[in-house]
Amino acid sequence: MTEMFEIQISRTEKHNIVHSVREIAVNKAKLFPFQQVLREGSSPTFCCIPPPGANITSMAFRNKPYNLTSVGDKVKAFVVNNLKIPKELIKSLLLSCFVTNGKDYNVYNYVSFPPQKPRNISCATTDFISVTCRWDSGKNGGTHPCTFPVVPQLQVYNISVVVKDMLGEEMESHSFNISERVSPVVEWDKVDKGATDANVSWSIQGNLTQNKFICQQQSCDSARGFCKVRLKPLLPNTRYVIRVRCSVNGNLWGDWTKHRSFTTDPQVTLDVWRRIQPLSDSYNRRVTLLWKQYIAGTVNIQRYSVQWSQEGQTWEDLNVDGEHNKTEISIGLGKCEISVKAVLHAGSSTPAHIIIPPMDPAESLPVQKLLSSGTVGGFDLSWNENTTVTCGYTVEWCILGHTAPCPLQWMKVPKENNTLYLPAEHFKAGFRYTFNIYGCTENGDTLLETQTGYSQELLSVQIPQLLEPVQSTSSSVTLEWRYNEDDPAEPAFVTGYLVTVQDAGSDVLPGKAADGFQVSVADPRKKSVTIEGLQPDKEYSFSVSALTKDGRGVPANITIRTKINYYSYLAKPLTAIFILLACIVLLWSTRKTLKEVFVYPAGMNIKTPEFDSFLHETEQKLQSQTVDDCTSCDIEIVTKSNAEIIKTPYSALVQEGYNPQSKDPLQGANSAPTFTPSGSKNDLLTVCKDSLHLLTRSSSSAAL
Structure with a gap:
C-alpha cells in the first residue's frame, strides 16, 4: 500500500501557519472537499471516489441524500446551493459517502464568511500608562479589545486594525488624541446618610491629578482626586441605589461604578x-x-x-x-x-x-352655614377666597351634641385652594359636625367661616312635646308644642313640622285617611298652628311630627273635641221673635181685629199635653177669619214642671209687601219664616201665624 501526504503552508510576517497535513489512504474512499472552510452563500460541488473494486451507492450532506452525477470512472458528485452557517454550536458540515462494500465514509467541512471591516474603533486610557482599543468585529458581533503601552510624549496616535482569516483580510485605520481619550476609574469612599439627604464621596484612580473632572454634573477637587456630593431631597426611611462615573472635561465618560446602596434615616x-x-x-x-x-x-x-x-x-x-x-x-x-x-x-x-393672633375684642363670629348632606356620606367643603391669606387655610371639625369632649380634627389646605373633600370614612351617619375655616396670615390664623352639617341624615328625630290645655272653639283648634330644632344631638336638620287632622272615629292611621287633611309649618322655629273649618261638638285626632329632608319623624298625638256652638241654637228662636216684633209694628193698626182671632179666655191654662190640639184649633179658627175680624191674641203657656205661667201677647198690624217663604211653619226646628217684599195683608197675617206657631213649638220643646 502506497501512502501519500498533502501539505499546505502559508506564511505571514510573524507566523508560519500550517493549514493541513493529512494522510490519504489508497484503500479508502476519497471525499472532496475535505476539512475545508467554505464561504457562506457559495454553491460548492461535493464528490466521492470509491476504493478499488467498490461502487458508490449514495451520498449525503448533513444526513440529507442528494441526487448524484457521474463525473468520471465511478466518481460521483452533487452540488449544494447557497451554503448557510449552521445554527448549532459546532459549525461543522457532515459529508457522507456510501459504497457497495458496506462501508460508509465521512468527512467534515466548515462554513464561514470573509473577514468584516472593523467598526466603532475606540481607544482610551485610564492612567496614561496604557491604551486600550476596542472595536466591533462586524457580522460575528461582540467587542474585541487590544491593549498597548503609551508612547511617552506622543499625543496623536494613528493605528490600524487588521482582521484576517482563510477567506480573506480587512483593515481599518483610526486616529485619536490621547489627552481627549481619558476614561477615569472611580472608587467608592463612603456614604453619610440622613433622613432627607446623603453625603456621597469617592476617589479617582490613576495619575490624573492635573485634569479637571466632571462626575455626574458635579465638579470635583482635581488636586486630590477626591469628590463629594450631597444628594437631596431624599425620602426618609427609603433605600437608594447609586452609582458614579466621571469624565475629563466632559469629552469621554468613564465606566459606571458598581452599585452602592443605603437607606435614609426615619x-x-x-x-x-x-x-x-x-x-x-x-x-x-x-x-x-x-x-x-x-x-x-x-x-x-x-x-x-x-x-x-x-x-x-x-x-x-x-x-x-x-x-x-x-x-x-x-x-x-x-x-x-x-x-x-x-x-x-x-x-x-x-x-x-x-x-x-392677638386678642381682638371687636371680632365677631361668622354666620353659621348649613351644609346639605349627600348620598356618599362625605363632605365637599368650599369657601370664599380671601386675599389676606398668605400661608394657606386650616379646616377644623368635631362632633357636636355629646357630653364627652369634642375630638378636634384638622387639615391644612394650600392657599391656592378653597375646596376640600373629606371622605365618608372619617365621619358617622346621624352626627352633626361643625367646620371652622381659618385663614393663615403673618399674624396668625383668623376664623373666616363656620359650616355645620351631617355626612348622612337619619330620620329618627325627636317627638314634639304638645302643650296642654289646648285652645279650641266650636270651629277651630290651636295647637302649640315644644321642640329644640337647634339641638346638635339631633340626627338631622329639622326643616318644619307636619300637622295631620282626622276624625277621631276613623280606624285609619293618622295622616293616611282620605277624609283627613294636613297642614305644613315651613318655619322650624314656629311651634303653633290654628286649624280652622272644624265642625262644632266633634272629636278630632291631631298629630304633630318634625320634618327632615328625608321625611317626617314619629308624631305626637292628641284627641280634642270642639266646643258647642250655642249661637246657632239661639239663632232660630231669635229669628222668630224678630219677625213677630216686625208683625206687631206693621199690624198695630189692626190690633182689634187680631184680638178677636187670637183671644184666649182668661183663666184658661193650656197644659203641655193639650198644647198641640190647642194650636190645631187656633189654626182652624185663624183660617176662617179675615184681617178685619182678627183683633188680638193672648196666649199663656203653663209648663208642667213648675206651673209657671208665661204670658206672651202678640199684636201685629197687617201691612202689604211681605210673603212667607214657607206655608208650613211647623215643619221642623230648622225652619224659620222669612219675608219677601211682595204680597198682601193676608200674606203678612199668614207670616204672623207661622211665627207664632214656630215660637210656641220652640217653647214647648224647651219645656219638654
Whole structure:
C-alpha cells in the first residue's frame, strides 16, 4: 500500500501557519472537499471516489441524500446551493459517502464568511500608562479589545486594525488624541446618610491629578482626586441605589461604578394646631396645643419640646412626654409664637411653628352655614377666597351634641385652594359636625367661616312635646308644642313640622285617611298652628311630627273635641221673635181685629199635653177669619214642671209687601219664616201665624 501526504503552508510576517497535513489512504474512499472552510452563500460541488473494486451507492450532506452525477470512472458528485452557517454550536458540515462494500465514509467541512471591516474603533486610557482599543468585529458581533503601552510624549496616535482569516483580510485605520481619550476609574469612599439627604464621596484612580473632572454634573477637587456630593431631597426611611462615573472635561465618560446602596434615616414631621379659650381674669388666654405625628419608618420619640415667646420676650420651654400629643399653656392677649419639635434618640425633628393672633375684642363670629348632606356620606367643603391669606387655610371639625369632649380634627389646605373633600370614612351617619375655616396670615390664623352639617341624615328625630290645655272653639283648634330644632344631638336638620287632622272615629292611621287633611309649618322655629273649618261638638285626632329632608319623624298625638256652638241654637228662636216684633209694628193698626182671632179666655191654662190640639184649633179658627175680624191674641203657656205661667201677647198690624217663604211653619226646628217684599195683608197675617206657631213649638220643646 502506497501512502501519500498533502501539505499546505502559508506564511505571514510573524507566523508560519500550517493549514493541513493529512494522510490519504489508497484503500479508502476519497471525499472532496475535505476539512475545508467554505464561504457562506457559495454553491460548492461535493464528490466521492470509491476504493478499488467498490461502487458508490449514495451520498449525503448533513444526513440529507442528494441526487448524484457521474463525473468520471465511478466518481460521483452533487452540488449544494447557497451554503448557510449552521445554527448549532459546532459549525461543522457532515459529508457522507456510501459504497457497495458496506462501508460508509465521512468527512467534515466548515462554513464561514470573509473577514468584516472593523467598526466603532475606540481607544482610551485610564492612567496614561496604557491604551486600550476596542472595536466591533462586524457580522460575528461582540467587542474585541487590544491593549498597548503609551508612547511617552506622543499625543496623536494613528493605528490600524487588521482582521484576517482563510477567506480573506480587512483593515481599518483610526486616529485619536490621547489627552481627549481619558476614561477615569472611580472608587467608592463612603456614604453619610440622613433622613432627607446623603453625603456621597469617592476617589479617582490613576495619575490624573492635573485634569479637571466632571462626575455626574458635579465638579470635583482635581488636586486630590477626591469628590463629594450631597444628594437631596431624599425620602426618609427609603433605600437608594447609586452609582458614579466621571469624565475629563466632559469629552469621554468613564465606566459606571458598581452599585452602592443605603437607606435614609426615619423622620418625624409634626402638624400643630391650637384651641384658644379666654380666662376669667380677662388678661390671659388658655391655649391648648395639639399635634399629629407623621413618622416615616420606625422611630422612638423620647419627648416633645414646646417653646413660646410673646411680643419679643424670652422663650419659655416645656417638655411633654413622648406618649402625649397635646398640652396647655397660658399666654397674654398679644401675639404669641409657638414651636414644637420631637426629640429623638439621635437628634430631633424639624420644629413646627404656629402663631397665636392677638386678642381682638371687636371680632365677631361668622354666620353659621348649613351644609346639605349627600348620598356618599362625605363632605365637599368650599369657601370664599380671601386675599389676606398668605400661608394657606386650616379646616377644623368635631362632633357636636355629646357630653364627652369634642375630638378636634384638622387639615391644612394650600392657599391656592378653597375646596376640600373629606371622605365618608372619617365621619358617622346621624352626627352633626361643625367646620371652622381659618385663614393663615403673618399674624396668625383668623376664623373666616363656620359650616355645620351631617355626612348622612337619619330620620329618627325627636317627638314634639304638645302643650296642654289646648285652645279650641266650636270651629277651630290651636295647637302649640315644644321642640329644640337647634339641638346638635339631633340626627338631622329639622326643616318644619307636619300637622295631620282626622276624625277621631276613623280606624285609619293618622295622616293616611282620605277624609283627613294636613297642614305644613315651613318655619322650624314656629311651634303653633290654628286649624280652622272644624265642625262644632266633634272629636278630632291631631298629630304633630318634625320634618327632615328625608321625611317626617314619629308624631305626637292628641284627641280634642270642639266646643258647642250655642249661637246657632239661639239663632232660630231669635229669628222668630224678630219677625213677630216686625208683625206687631206693621199690624198695630189692626190690633182689634187680631184680638178677636187670637183671644184666649182668661183663666184658661193650656197644659203641655193639650198644647198641640190647642194650636190645631187656633189654626182652624185663624183660617176662617179675615184681617178685619182678627183683633188680638193672648196666649199663656203653663209648663208642667213648675206651673209657671208665661204670658206672651202678640199684636201685629197687617201691612202689604211681605210673603212667607214657607206655608208650613211647623215643619221642623230648622225652619224659620222669612219675608219677601211682595204680597198682601193676608200674606203678612199668614207670616204672623207661622211665627207664632214656630215660637210656641220652640217653647214647648224647651219645656219638654
